[in-house]
Amino acid sequence: MIASSKGTEPGSNTHADSFDWPLAFTAEQYLRQQIDRFLAQNQVARDLAQRMQQQTATDFFEWVDHLVLDAREEEAGARYGSRDPR
Numbered sequence: 164m165i166a167s168s169k170g171t172e173p174g175s176n177t178h179a180d181s182f183d184w185p186l187a188f189t190a191e192q193y194l195r196q197q198i199d200r201f202l203a204q205n206q207v208a209r210d211l212a213q214r215m216q217q218q219t220a221t222d223f224f225e226w227v228d229h230l231v232l233d234a235r236e237e238e239a240g241a242r243y244g245s246r247d248p249r
Contacts, residue, residue, distance in 0.1 A: 190243035197232060198224055 202209045202223070212223035232240060 187244065193239065193243050194227075194230065195224055197230055197236070198227060 202212055208223075215221050215223055215226070237245075
């Protein structure tokens with residue numbers, strides 16, 4: 164017999180499984196635009212993004228952990244749910 168903890172079986176209704184993650188299409192579009200601007204200005208990053216797509220079929224966007232944007236982008240970021248980390 165294999166022991167298991169309640170709530171850890173596949174399909175169980177744990178808190179993590181039951182949370183309904185909202186989609187944020189407009190925020191994703193905004194972030195993709197910012198990343199595209201960065202890639203347009205940085206040849207090394209652009210080459211890496213192309214290699215990632217060709218060799219692993221992964222999108223550079225999916226690997227981005229965070230963005231540091233110009234202060235002039237603060238209002239736009241706030242519209243899409245960005246919060247001041249200070």
